[in-house]
Amino acid sequence: MSDQAEPDEAAQPQVPVVEASGITKSFGATVALRDARISVAPGESHALVGRNGAGKSTLVSLLTGMQQPDTGTLTFSGEPAPAFGNTEAWRSKVACVYQRSTVIAELTVAENLFLNRQSERSLRPIRWKALRSRAAALLAEYSVDVDPSVRIADLTVEQRQFVEIARALSFGARFIILDEPTAKLDARGIERLFAKLRHLQAQGVAFLFISHHLQEVYDLCTRVTVYRDARHILTASVADLGHDALVEAMTGESVGGPVLAKATSAAPESTDVSGRSPESVLELDGLTLPGRYEEVTLAVRRGEVVGLAGATASGNVQVGETVAGLHRTRIGRLAVTGRELRTGDIPAALTAGVGFVPEDRHLQGLVVGRSVAENATLTVTDQLGPYGTVLPSRTRVFAQRMIDDLDIKTPDAATPVGALSGGNQQKVVVARALATEPQLLVAIRPTNGVDIKSKEFLLGRFRQHAESGRAALIVSDELDDLRSCDRVVAMFHGRVVGEFAAGWTDEQLVAAMEGMGATHEDTTEQTHETNDPHDTYSHTHDAKERSRDGGHD
Amino acid sequence: NRGDSVSGSAAAGKPAIGIDMPRADSDFWNSYAQYVKTDITADGLNTLPVSNSENDITKLVANVQVFENTGAKAVVIAPQDTGAIVSTLNQLAAKNIPVVSVDTRPDAGKVYMVVRADNRAYGTKACQYLGKALNGKGSVAVLEGDLTSINGRDRSEAFASCMQQQFPGVTVYPLATNWDPAVGSSKLQTLLAQHPNLSGVYMEASIYLQPTLSLLQSKGLLKPLGTPGHIAIISNDGVPQEYDAIRKGEIDATISQPADLYAKYALFYAEAAVEGKTFKPGPTDHGSTIIQLPNGLEDQLPAPLVTKANVDDKSLWGNNISG
Amino acid sequence: MAATTDTGVATTAPAAEPVAPRRRGFDLARYRDLSLVPVLLVLGVIGFIASPAFLTTANLLGVAQQSTELSLLVLGEALILIVGRMDLSLESTIGVAPVIAIWLVLPTSGGRFQGLGLLPTWTAIPVCLLVGALIGALNGFLILKLRLNGFIVTLGGLTMLRGLQVAISQGQSIVEIPNSFLYLGETSWLGAPAAVWICLVLFILGGAALAWLRHGRALYAIGGNAEAARTAGIRVDRITWVVLIIGSVLAAFAGILYTGHYGSISADQGSGWIFQVFAATVIGGVSLNGGRGTIFGALTGVLTLQLVVNVMTLAGVPPLWNQFLNGAIIIVALIISRFASGEQE
Amino acid sequence: MAATTDTGVATTAPAAEPVAPRRRGFDLARYRDLSLVPVLLVLGVIGFIASPAFLTTANLLGVAQQSTELSLLVLGEALILIVGRMDLSLESTIGVAPVIAIWLVLPTSGGRFQGLGLLPTWTAIPVCLLVGALIGALNGFLILKLRLNGFIVTLGGLTMLRGLQVAISQGQSIVEIPNSFLYLGETSWLGAPAAVWICLVLFILGGAALAWLRHGRALYAIGGNAEAARTAGIRVDRITWVVLIIGSVLAAFAGILYTGHYGSISADQGSGWIFQVFAATVIGGVSLNGGRGTIFGALTGVLTLQLVVNVMTLAGVPPLWNQFLNGAIIIVALIISRFASGEQE
């Protein structure tokens, strides 16, 4: 990618592929964009960053013709934008991977890939066989191994995301928008995506790339635009803008010291790796959920934040969910604060002192139509009044306490939770989990889609929870999340493959998560750069790239 | 294999008759069904299994088609939709299967015999009774049936035109109810709030009886016949409950729609048709008149007005029904 | 339905700015339950113009009494809709539950309708409610355990139960009604029919439970997002099942009031009511998708429908135009309430 | 409605392992449309045992012809459900569209029913279809532009249109039917009624459009996820509107066939059919939530319902138990098809 032409100076007279200026967009009383602008030159990889709710996705919906700006002008390669509603014309100007899933679960992979262009003309019958083979060819470019005739509903989240990506990139557009495309991918997936993007870059395709992982911005993009509070803050060359300066532009506060909380290496008893003291808040002994994970043995002690690392399909998420009561296991033992816990019974887990932050807040976490107060107190309705009543006054007070405690930005406790920004919605889910003052907090990918500041805050909050004499289990594949843990247990293909005390290096952990750690596990993956699986140097190199924005400091 | 059942082996040799019930959820039609059942046994008729078209003309047509295909030599139906049966009648005529139509007169299409009482006569009789009882003054509510039902419409129209011509001093308040007693009761209640001195009610079917009595009772308006403030009520159908009410003086009269005769003569004409008998217009041996229709004959059975005077008459079907 | 975009202004905009306007939008939403109130006022004015009898106690109490049976069905359906389900069979339960109860308690001879005489007469009301509970439990089993589609199961149930009623009652209306039924249907307390008081109490209880009881609030969570409710430790299936049972018990109780009120049970009692029930519930602001609406809103829906009939009768609308106007008014009411609340659906 | 356990499985299962079992599940799902076929077979066997008349051409053709009108409504409703909407007013459109057409073309004097004589008689069929289109367009306007709740709008529409029909026809049946209607309802082509052929062709066209045309596939996309369909460049509102119009036109056409078939229009033509329509569509595998189901499945639903009536008549079910059995069979069919397809809903 280094040999790619720098469009900046040389292409001064070039017309930008997209130019928007003076864009204002409000939803009712909420102003999502205020006099914002952006300009992307041909062949340029342009990053757009900002905190949750800064207006990035709104800009995307305006640039792709899904919504109409209130004011402002929009041109594509110097021509005015197509009429609103003429979606096909928009499709020819710009392709997009939206932040929200836009595949249709009941339709097959092949059909999703070629939705609305299954046949050349609308009255020509679709040739399904040809369509399937075209789909197979397209997927092969991303080394996604799925049968094109399978329904999307049967795919994993990551496979779905690749279908979305493949679809957007297959339009042959000269300008492509990617709104947080990496949020649902694991390290290897990101690598494959980036390889593909670089390939397209080399062919002169322009990108608008949105991510909360700043390292990705540094890896992929040449220019960056920062939005804050619905406004355009700056546009600069990535090379000229250091990490701290970038974060400062995003947050409006100056940055001092490391951005993310790290485990203090002096964490209490954290070196006593083997001991299973009576102080164990959680004990798993040979727990097995057939087909998902096997013989998982693990202990979390009081005062500890333990990470459970693992890539997609490693089973780490299922282990977390089992502790929270979502799955029933028949083999092995699960005990919380020394008492055995019946699996597959969420209320029992709750009573035993497990708090739970589920993986997908939209699906499992929030009742979107209800208020912040109601959502935040959903787990503690038994504490809000006598005789099974829920007193509105107590609910309000309780919710206000959670709002203050977690610094949730909301007009008031009675606001519907759907009206909050992504980061704040996530905080509400965390509030719901912490409301019971659980002995053990199980948080699955708790910082998914959350901006850098909120991430820092949430991780800090988990540590605080542990330090108040309880414990937390963080199930994640993000190094940032794991770095804040006292101890990290790594899983691969359903088994525990290693345990790392604080002070591990990214390379070690990533290797373990990929099944190349200290343990045997024969990994048959095809990494292009890695010819020799024992070449530690190239591993380290990969891991650096994979480790997201935390790897730079 | 059971194509034909109801009757015993004695009937096995006779040609089969197909019978369809228009519905199973009304008092009148259930009495009819019972009479049909007992008459079949009594007369030793051979019938196909009795079907039920649940007040749906398309089901009726489907059932008749089954009769056709299972070898019916005559068909007895009670089409509540007199238009939509026409094409079926034509089809049956083409196959020389005679049809007896009970209760309604098909708009067109050949019928062997229509067995019914004249529904316009019900309305007129009710009007004349009420007009006299009220001395040609006052106001009456009509709990109308469904506007889409021919019988209901006949009753309403005859009642209204009779009042207009013979008793212009009586104000008529028509209340559409879709044959729903709850709707009837609620509209009557509203009307009573508006016109507390309502002097008469004509109920086009017996289904309104209990709801109306309950309503008047709760309003303190249920005064026995002959006491001041009595609201003159005339009902329609002639089910036993109405006779009880007449005896108690709660209502004045009812019109006996002869379920027993409907059943008896439906089967009688069906059998006659199978045997190839023919009839002519004119008076019959059972106190009725056969009239000529464009598309067949109609035996107009008597529908007597029942008042306190003749309520205990043993020949009224409502006095003979089980229980 | 959510857009591809996000609500971050709240996160980062200066706190003071968005709060004031948003409160307005939110307040409107909070009073969505009241969106039929303007419609009711309009109807009141029309009624007043149409006839001086409209504003009399007798007329208004009459409307209230006529609303009782429907309103109980609406109460049950509203609860079921809020928890995210549907029950069409309520319209048959209102008829079949009393018929079964009466069949079990009536003596084997004597009356025109012969019962089984299995139970003493005083048990009529408890047995009727029990039958309702059984129907609800059966629906719950088919929907929650066999995971059949609720709409179609209860549609089948509607037909089947109505057929059962026809079969048991032999299609006749039953006039031998136990005194306990008649008492509830006919007595007045403090100048108003007992049934009106009972309904009022049940609505208040229902409304209070939804507003202030833990398990009541759970209905909204389940209807809003059953999966999220489950991960929050709410026993989703159990509560849904209980709500289905409560709905059927309320329908059975409506059947008791109906039977007492009209002094008889006809074989098609309640037939066709389910449309009215849905119309009332949905124009009253309860969402068909679950998780939204209130008992009070549903009550305004019932009153709207009943007032329409009342006003049309008072105004002497010709019978031929009755039904047309009825439908037209439902649509107009929907439009008014849509614009009054400023929200969709 | 997926349980949490399932979600997890799909998200994270090792790629290689689940492929085999998953493929099986998928194949079953592909044949979900066929899930009523066992039910039809069972009914066939029962019919055969019940009466030798069952398997005669006359009987089976009779069933086919009786299915035509309902099947057209089902075709329309299936399309509307697949695109994620609902239309209850179809049951009134089947009556009101022909009535309006006949009213416009019949002379002002002569027959029992007086029309306006505004248009020549040959326009009856096109006018009828046009009325259907207008009704669909109006529904579309209220649902898509005013964003009113579709269920309740079309419920209001159902009442209003039925009322309109009663008002126009004065509640009477109309027997003065244009010959074009009669022709379609009565002719036979190649030994089978014309209506059967026409329906067959329409079903094949509909099925083919849904299977092989881009715009047909768009229905599934919209019903599955309207927002996602929009991002793929599908004109969601326009297509939905067109589908609503097509549904109403099909209902109007069903009205033509009905009128021709039965030789008259009664004021309650089609009354109560919407339950049947939903029952047939949903047991035929079309999802009420949109995006799932096929035309062929819907057709098996219609045939199931009609065969049930046919077999019950042939078997001589006592009239009093008719309705009960009808409902019970719907539920049993649902259970059989649920377990035959191995899927929920």
Ligand SMILES: Nc1ncnc2c1ncn2[C@@H]1O[C@H](COP(=O)(O)OP(=O)(O)OP(=O)(O)O)[C@@H](O)[C@H]1O
């Ligand atoms: N009707 C609406 N009213 C108010 N806010 C809305 C509405 N629709 C969408 N939003 C906002 O848009 C966002 C929808 O977003 P989305 O799920 O993309 O955000 P997110 O929470 O960041 O998602 P992700 O978890 O995928 O990152 C919500 O956060 C919400 O604030």
Ligand SMILES: Nc1ncnc2c1ncn2[C@@H]1O[C@H](COP(=O)(O)OP(=O)(O)OP(=O)(O)O)[C@@H](O)[C@H]1O
């Ligand atoms: N459909 C909508 N209705 C109301 N408000 C909306 C809607 N969509 C977005 N918003 C508002 O617009 C603001 C900007 O949201 P946007 O989704 O653009 O943020 P974002 O920068 O993409 O955030 P994130 O990083 O969480 O994805 C949010 O405050 C949200 O409240």
Ligand SMILES: [Mg+2]
């Ligand atoms: Mg966004």
Ligand SMILES: [Mg+2]
């Ligand atoms: Mg986000």
